[in-house]
Amino acid sequence: MKNENRTYLGVPAHRPRVGFFELSSCEGCQLQLLNNEATLLEFLDLVEIVQFREGMTERSDDYDIAFVEGSVTRDDEIMRLKGIRSQAALLVAFGSCACFGGVNQLKNRFLDQEWVKKSVYGDHSIATREAQPLSAHIKVDLEIFGCPVEKGEVERIVVNLVLGKTIEHPKYPVCMECKANENICLFDLGEPCLGLVTRAGCDAWCPNNRFGCWGCRGPAEVANIKQMQEVMKKYGIEAERVLDRLECFGGFAEVAASLRQQLRVTPNAGSHNDVR
Numbered sequence: 001m002k003n004e005n006r007t008y009l010g011v012p013a014h015r016p017r018v019g020f021f022e023l024s025s026c027e028g029c030q031l032q033l034l035n036n037e038a039t040l041l042e043f044l045d046l047v048e049i050v051q052f053r054e055g056m057t058e059r060s061d062d063y064d065i066a067f068v069e070g071s072v073t074r075d076d077e078i079m080r081l082k083g084i085r086s087q088a089a090l091l092v093a094f095g096s097c098a099c100f101g102g103v104n105q106l107k108n109r110f111l112d113q114e115w116v117k118k119s120v121y122g123d124h125s126i127a128t129r130e131a132q133p134l135s136a137h138i139k140v141d142l143e144i145f146g147c148p149v150e151k152g153e154v155e156r157i158v159v160n161l162v163l164g165k166t167i168e169h170p171k172y173p174v175c176m177e178c179k180a181n182e183n184i185c186l187f188d189l190g191e192p193c194l195g196l197v198t199r200a201g202c203d204a205w206c207p208n209n210r211f212g213c214w215g216c217r218g219p220a221e222v223a224n225i226k227q228m229q230e231v232m233k234k235y236g237i238e239a240e241r242v243l244d245r246l247e248c249f250g251g252f253a254e255v256a257a258s259l260r261q262q263l264r265v266t267p268n269a270g271s272h273n274d275v276r
């Protein structure tokens with residue numbers, strides 16, 4: 001069953017064996033795929049899924065492509081990740097936790113990690129470390145952004161993978177999609193938005209629903225950070241509100257760090273007074 005004589009428009013199409021894995025994550029990205037009932041059967045025809053704990057009980061370690069969701073937050077996950085990498089011809093960082101550390105890396109905002117551990121787990125201490133993206137430990141071949149990933153985009157990427165086509169992410173920011181959808185700009189309604197500098201591909205999901213973008217897909221290739229700062233200033237958005245968004249998913253970590261330095265705003269040291 002490893003290779004079948006399938007064709008797509010007359011072109012031989014290899015049906016790769018695929019495994020889905022999760023490290024520290026909410027499993028929402030994997031759930032997105034399962035939720036896509038309209039095309040799930042066609043998707044399953046395209047690839048042979050051999051491991052997907054959230055969706056099936058069968059399990060094989062013989063796969064070509066590994067989709068890894070979640071970030072690294074424990075030492076044992078590093079070993080597991082390296083094992084998956086050694087098995088897969090192609091490894092995909094699946095979702096923003098895997099690409100940038102995602103919401104898990106919010107804990108890295110606090111200087112005192114012992115305080116974070118104590119606040120969350122109390123006396124039931126567990127082994128946990130700074131949250132990191134997969135690329136901090138292994139070579140990542142492809143990234144699929146989003147918190148969660150956009151299911152249509154995942155399917156398009158997988159079709160291209162199967163057909164051996166180049167995979168390209170949009171270079172332009174969310175604003176382009178937002179404008180194409182004829183939304184009222186949220187700045188005019190008093191809400192900050194990172195759509196100015198965030199990689200498109202979600203069809204401006206948040207602004208379509210009257211929420212400002214929090215940058216879950218990371219920076220657009222042509223992100224003009226200086227212009228974003230000018231817009232934030234023009235609309236009177238406080239630096240901390242901008243930093244909250246820039247630091248939420250990890251994709252803007254460098255931008256946020258340089259902004260903190262520029263504004264001389266220090267990260268939270270962590271204290272019991274901060275627990276609400």
Ligand code: SF4
Nearest residue numbers: 028095096097147148
């Ligand atoms: S990227 Fe978002 S949806 Fe996906 S696993 Fe991480 S937290 Fe969950």
Ligand code: SF4
Nearest residue numbers: 175178185186193195
């Ligand atoms: S709401 Fe956000 S994404 Fe839409 S145009 Fe304004 S800044 Fe851009």
Ligand code: SF4
Nearest residue numbers: 202206213214215216
């Ligand atoms: S609008 Fe921004 S935060 Fe919302 S899904 Fe798109 S990239 Fe993510």
